[in-house]
Amino acid sequence: MKKKPTKNDSIESSFHTDFKNTMTYGEYLNLDQILSSQNRLSDHHDEMLFIIIHQVSELWMKLILHELKGAIEAIKENELSTAFKMLSRVSRTQTQIIQAWDVLSTLTPSEYMEFRESLGQASGFQSYQYRMIEFALGYKTSHVLTIYEKDKALHDELSAAYHEPGIYDVAIRALANAGLPIDEAVLNRDVTGTYQQNESVKEAWLTIYQDVEKYWDLYELAEKLVDIEDCLQQWRFRHMKTVERIIGFKRGTGGSSGVGYLKKVLDHRFFPELWDIRTEL
Numbered sequence: 001m002k003k004k005p006t007k008n009d010s011i012e013s014s015f016h017t018d019f020k021n022t023m024t025y026g027e028y029l030n031l032d033q034i035l036s037s038q039n040r041l042s043d044h045h046d047e048m049l050f051i052i053i054h055q056v057s058e059l060w061m062k063l064i065l066h067e068l069k070g071a072i073e074a075i076k077e078n079e080l081s082t083a084f085k086m087l088s089r090v091s092r093t094q095t096q097i098i099q100a101w102d103v104l105s106t107l108t109p110s111e112y113m114e115f116r117e118s119l120g121q122a123s124g125f126q127s128y129q130y131r132m133i134e135f136a137l138g139y140k141t142s143h144v145l146t147i148y149e150k151d152k153a154l155h156d157e158l159s160a161a162y163h164e165p166g167i168y169d170v171a172i173r174a175l176a177n178a179g180l181p182i183d184e185a186v187l188n189r190d191v192t193g194t195y196q197q198n199e200s201v202k203e204a205w206l207t208i209y210q211d212v213e214k215y216w217d218l219y220e221l222a223e224k225l226v227d228i229e230d231c232l233q234q235w236r237f238r239h240m241k242t243v244e245r246i247i248g249f250k251r252g253t254g255g256s257s258g259v260g261y262l263k264k265v266l267d268h269r270f271f272p273e274l275w276d277i278r279t280e281l
Helices: 007-011 048-074 080-104 110-113 128-136 143-149 152-162 167-177 201-208 216-245 259-265 272-279
Strands: none
Touching: 007 080, 048 128, 048 167, 080 167, 080 216, 110 167, 110 216, 128 152, 128 272, 143 201, 143 216, 167 201, 201 216
16 A cells, blocks of 8 residues: 655655765765774774774874864965864864763773773874874974885874974964064974974064054964964863873874873974963953
């Protein structure tokens, strides 16, 4: 007997259902590859959580890098409003990664120990995308490149990023282009080194914050950078506290000191002058 149409049937009658010759949602997103990439190395139930949290975070980091690269190019071309949109998206994306720690913190120490040995020496410390984010923000240490020598193509990609100016370098160049006095040593610095605080940069930002109306675009650029660093520090803090909660003060799987190392990196400022001037306003 033919089924009588329901109210829901009429609502959905316009939905496309024949995909014999057209692309599906799953095909567009390559879901078969994404959803088959959670390969547990143990039989423990909670390893799935551990894998997915880190994979999702890496996807968000891919978007952060995409937006940071676009923003750097936009600032170089003095297209600051374009850069603002991208930088806003970076900080919004960062909130998603911060919240991921809340999910991972549901993993207890005893549960983690059930599959920790399966990780070998694999560690989030080795995340190459995170290193590229650090490079894009101006924090560079050459010794980390040795981690990636196993994969020449990846090593070459990281090395290229290492030699590129970070977003703070191009932001400082924008200050100089606006007529603010910046030391030549800063404008021509070796970008393979971690940025070091400079008094002329501090004075330039202070001038901007003291005359917001005149320097509105540069003021907004400064606040976008502060948003990003603030979020990154929140991410680092939640990382440290989650690791402390799950493994205490044991060494990390990658050989780091674990919580000790994570506490140490909390002290680094990517855009130091933007924080210093707040005491002088």
